Amino acid sequence: MTAKSAQRSVALSITGLSKSFAGVRAIDNLSFEVPEGRAVALIGPNGAGKTTVFNMVSGVYPVDCGTIAVNGVDVTHMPSRKRIAAGVARSFQNIRLMAHLSVLDNLLVGQHRRNASIAAMLTPYRLVPSHRWKREALQALAESGLEAYAKENVGALPYGVRKRIDLVRATLAGANVLMLDEPAAGLNPTETNALRGDLQALKARGLTLLVVEHDMHFVDSVCENVVVLNFGQKIAEGPLSTVRQDRLVREAYLGVEEEA
Amino acid sequence: MVSQQIVNGLMLGSIYMLVAVAFTLAIGVLNFLNFSIPGLFMVGGMAAYGGVKLGLHWSLAFAGALALAALISLAVERLAYRPMQGGDPEAPLVSSLGFLVLLENLMLIRYGSDQQAFPPLLADMNLRIGDLVIGMAQLASLALSIALVVWLSWFLSATNSGRRIRTVAESGETAVLLGVNMSSLAPRLFVGSAMLAATAGILFAVNYQQVSPFMGEGVGFKGVAAMIVGGMGSIWGAVLGGLLIGMIEVLSISVIGANVVNITVYGLLLLILILRPQGLIGRPPSREKL
Amino acid sequence: MSGYLTGVLVTLSFNIIAAYAVYLPIAAGQLNLGIAGFMAIGAYAAAFLTNEMSWPIWAAVLVSAGLAGSVGLMIGLPVLRTHGIYLAMATFALGQVISAVFLNLEVVGGAAGYPVAAYAPPNIVFAAAAGVVGFMLLLSTTRFALYLTAVKSDPTVADLLGVSVRGIQAAAFTLGAMVAGFGGALYAHHYSFIEAQHFNVMLSVFPVLYVLFGGTQTVLGPLVGALFFTLAPEWLRASAEWRYALFALFIILFMAARPQGLVTMSLFRLFGRRKPQVTT
Numbered sequence: 001m002t003a004k005s006a007q008r009s010v011a012l013s014i015t016g017l018s019k020s021f022a023g024v025r026a027i028d029n030l031s032f033e034v035p036e037g038r039a040v041a042l043i044g045p046n047g048a049g050k051t052t053v054f055n056m057v058s059g060v061y062p063v064d065c066g067t068i069a070v071n072g073v074d075v076t077h078m079p080s081r082k083r084i085a086a087g088v089a090r091s092f093q094n095i096r097l098m099a100h101l102s103v104l105d106n107l108l109v110g111q112h113r114r115n116a117s118i119a120a121m122l123t124p125y126r127l128v129p130s131h132r133w134k135r136e137a138l139q140a141l142a143e144s145g146l147e148a149y150a151k152e153n154v155g156a157l158p159y160g161v162r163k164r165i166d167l168v169r170a171t172l173a174g175a176n177v178l179m180l181d182e183p184a185a186g187l188n189p190t191e192t193n194a195l196r197g198d199l200q201a202l203k204a205r206g207l208t209l210l211v212v213e214h215d216m217h218f219v220d221s222v223c224e225n226v227v228v229l230n231f232g233q234k235i236a237e238g239p240l241s242t243v244r245q246d247r248l249v250r251e252a253y254l255g256v257e258e259e260a
Numbered sequence: 261m262v263s264q265q266i267v268n269g270l271m272l273g274s275i276y277m278l279v280a281v282a283f284t285l286a287i288g289v290l291n292f293l294n295f296s297i298p299g300l301f302m303v304g305g306m307a308a309y310g311g312v313k314l315g316l317h318w319s320l321a322f323a324g325a326l327a328l329a330a331l332i333s334l335a336v337e338r339l340a341y342r343p344m345q346g347g348d349p350e351a352p353l354v355s356s357l358g359f360l361v362l363l364e365n366l367m368l369i370r371y372g373s374d375q376q377a378f379p380p381l382l383a384d385m386n387l388r389i390g391d392l393v394i395g396m397a398q399l400a401s402l403a404l405s406i407a408l409v410v411w412l413s414w415f416l417s418a419t420n421s422g423r424r425i426r427t428v429a430e431s432g433e434t435a436v437l438l439g440v441n442m443s444s445l446a447p448r449l450f451v452g453s454a455m456l457a458a459t460a461g462i463l464f465a466v467n468y469q470q471v472s473p474f475m476g477e478g479v480g481f482k483g484v485a486a487m488i489v490g491g492m493g494s495i496w497g498a499v500l501g502g503l504l505i506g507m508i509e510v511l512s513i514s515v516i517g518a519n520v521v522n523i524t525v526y527g528l529l530l531l532i533l534i535l536r537p538q539g540l541i542g543r544p545p546s547r548e549k550l
Numbered sequence: 551m552s553g554y555l556t557g558v559l560v561t562l563s564f565n566i567i568a569a570y571a572v573y574l575p576i577a578a579g580q581l582n583l584g585i586a587g588f589m590a591i592g593a594y595a596a597a598f599l600t601n602e603m604s605w606p607i608w609a610a611v612l613v614s615a616g617l618a619g620s621v622g623l624m625i626g627l628p629v630l631r632t633h634g635i636y637l638a639m640a641t642f643a644l645g646q647v648i649s650a651v652f653l654n655l656e657v658v659g660g661a662a663g664y665p666v667a668a669y670a671p672p673n674i675v676f677a678a679a680a681g682v683v684g685f686m687l688l689l690s691t692t693r694f695a696l697y698l699t700a701v702k703s704d705p706t707v708a709d710l711l712g713v714s715v716r717g718i719q720a721a722a723f724t725l726g727a728m729v730a731g732f733g734g735a736l737y738a739h740h741y742s743f744i745e746a747q748h749f750n751v752m753l754s755v756f757p758v759l760y761v762l763f764g765g766t767q768t769v770l771g772p773l774v775g776a777l778f779f780t781l782a783p784e785w786l787r788a789s790a791e792w793r794y795a796l797f798a799l800f801i802i803l804f805m806a807a808r809p810q811g812l813v814t815m816s817l818f819r820l821f822g823r824r825k826p827q828v829t830t
């Protein structure tokens with residue numbers, strides 16, 4: 001418990017993390033922290049290992065070595081299912097909404113963490129007109145201006161809309177740390193602006209964000225700090241404006257996103 | 261006498277083995293649990309019987325039965341496999357079972373539901389080694405089954421077509437990227453797997469001298485069991501599983517009694533699935549990527 | 551009601567119960583090809599309780615359903631470690647083993663079969679089927695039903711959202727086994743005679759066909775599938791010996807044209823948004 005109170009201000013802390021796939025190092029001795037209430041971007045070229053970090057934090061992949069702590073609790077060996085209760089939720093690079101469910105139903109599944117009792121599972125809530133759960137999910141949709149899609153099947157929706165719904169679902173578990181994997185990828189400028197608004201609203205609510213993103217304008221407008229990965233190693237860390245001057249970063253990004 | 265039982269077990273096992281290989285081709289390469297295979301097994305036996313009854317020479321009757329099974333299998337590919345690509349993984353089960361029911365009922369209409377006696381081909385030619393009696397038909401069938409499997413495994417490892425098939429088995433997507441033409445490969449695999457099943461049906465008819473419209477069910481389901489016990493998608497797994505299941509069936513009938521066959525055979529299958537789902541010589545399934 | 555009609559409706563009732571026994575695990579992405587085994591457990595246990603212990607039918611039926619469920623849970627836990635085709639095969643093997651065990655169990659008649667003294671009249675059977683349908687409709691309005699679809703649709707993400715995938719699957723499997731046992735127990739008391747050979751592969755497989763034909767996306771699919779599979783062959787009676795062949799041909803052509811089954815979500819949408827599914 002002393003460890004917990006000492007680290008209270010750190011929402012997510014990664015120490016000495018490594019992971020190999022078939023002998024190839026995807027993540028190499030990576031350490032960084034995300035302070036409570038801040039937004040940090042995890043950037044790097046394609047294949048740098050960003051999604052792999054998310055997968056280890058959320059428990060999809062076991063770590064080879066290193067530790068992961070969420071809100072001061074070591075989750076390194078916690079089953080993936082329990083990590084959302086420890087306070088970390090995520091979205092997916094390749095949108096993983098449940099295709100046969102409506103938008104609203106996807107969001108209701110997202111609420112599970114806060115309604116996990118047997119009694120909640122067996123409540124015939126669909127018989128109740130405007131049940132609390134439904135109102136809450138619709139409210140969250142409305143805050144992103146997406147309420148018109150509530151009854152649609154997710155399979156038929158435009159990419160940008162699905163991407164943003166994936167984000168809304170991640171927020172509904174009540175986790176205080178959100179990991180967003182390329183939330184702006186594939187969005188048109190209007191949608192990107194709306195997304196920026198969504199993320200700023202989340203920050204205003206005190207949530208902690210770890211964002212993987214290739215769009216540096218977007219990163220600049222949302223995140224205070226960036227961590228740069230290349231071949232699984234951290235090559236720079238700090239405010240974007242500083243990191244941008246870094247020689248290693250320039251080499252890693254040669255030809256990529258060098259405007260502005 | 262135990263050695264006689266072993267010979268009988270091997271014989272039965274070699275039939276299961278062919279059916280198991282037929283299943284394994286469909287599931288290992290195309291990821292399709294093809295329940296029309298028991299029907300094609302039955303078509304092999306029944307159509308051969310029908311041909312012989314019409315007065316055809318046995319070789320013509322057999323060839324006709326194989327051709328018929330191949331044609332039906334092409335229809336299965338068209339109607340049960342192709343339209344289901346990308347849908348629910350269970351959906352093809354319905355139509356392939358539909359084919360089983362269809363074939364059984366067509367044969368029922370033509371020949372009635374009773375067991376029919378299949379005329380003996382190599383009647384009283386038996387090989388005697390001490391007390392051991394081995395029918396020539398048994399011996400010929402065993403040799404043929406083994407030759408077929410050996411040829412198939414050579415074909416898969418040494419020819420270009422075989423390598424293409426194995427690429428598809430590894431990963432359908434990669435295979436398409438490498439330029440494998442699935443819409444011409446799939447029908448050929450269906451024909452191949454139908455030929456194996458129908459051959460097994462003919463061998464069954466010749467050896468046990470009886471056929472019926474429902475002969476495919478028992479053998480077909482044991483063929484599935486054999487495939488999984490050995491290891492899904494592996495030809496030699498199907499061989500091992502087939503022989504093992506045949507042996508266990510014959511031995512448990514002679515040692516305990518006919519009523520326990522399903523307990524021992526399917527008990528073994530259940531045990532394998534719980535302890536070693538990849539089968540005796542199969543590889544474990546890989547994990548998904550996010 | 552004429553004897554013929556009653557007979558058809560009784561068959562329909564048993565088919566509906568069997569279809570929902572299969573639907574529960576399928577809705578969570580697990581194909582149970584051994585439902586006949588759980589029917590056998592329900593049938594033999596209930597028959598034993600009324601025959602040898604003089605229990606009233608209702609108590610025997612309920613306890614046997616519970617027993618089939620518990621066996622489902624006990625055997626299901628190790629079996630549910632497997633996935634996809636392996637799971638389907640494991641349940642298939644399980645069904646075969648269970649009915650073969652009854653074939654060898656002399657206390658309940660062994661291979662000779664087991665007569666059942668107490669009788670459940672058609673009305674009881676109808677009421678039971680209606681009860682199962684009502685229960686399923688109610689269940690479909692809960693989070694549990696939602697999680698069944700979620701677990702089927704994307705188990706990895708369901709797990710990351712905190713849903714216990716194995717818990718949901720085990721619950722669906724157990725509930726399905728219970729419903730199957732319930733149907734089997736009633737079957738024994740309606741037809742007054744059971745034999746192990748009745749609980750064979752085809753008895754397991756046909757309800758799967760009803761469900762996949764009707765469609766797995768909605769709770770009404772199994773009902774529609776069971777209705778169709780029971781009534782259509784009756785309509786085809788005129789062409790007596792051809793009827794199953796024609797029927798099989800129809801199924802093949804139908805599934806080729808509509809692989810997702812008859813009743814789907816989008817079908818609901820087509821027939822207006824009046825469905826109380828989502829109320830704002």
Ligand SMILES: Nc1ncnc2c1ncn2[C@@H]1O[C@H](COP(=O)(O)OP(=O)(O)OP(=O)(O)O)[C@@H](O)[C@H]1O
Pocket residue numbers: 021022026044045046047048049050051052053093548549550
């Ligand atoms: N399950 C896996 N098996 C094998 N290799 C993997 C697996 N997951 C990731 N990798 C490898 O690890 C490396 C890092 O992949 P990762 O997906 O984390 O990159 P990324 O930084 O998210 O890239 P992108 O910007 O393209 O999303 C890549 O070389 C990838 O091929």
Ligand SMILES: [Mg+2]
Pocket residue numbers: 050051052093181
């Ligand atoms: Mg990535």
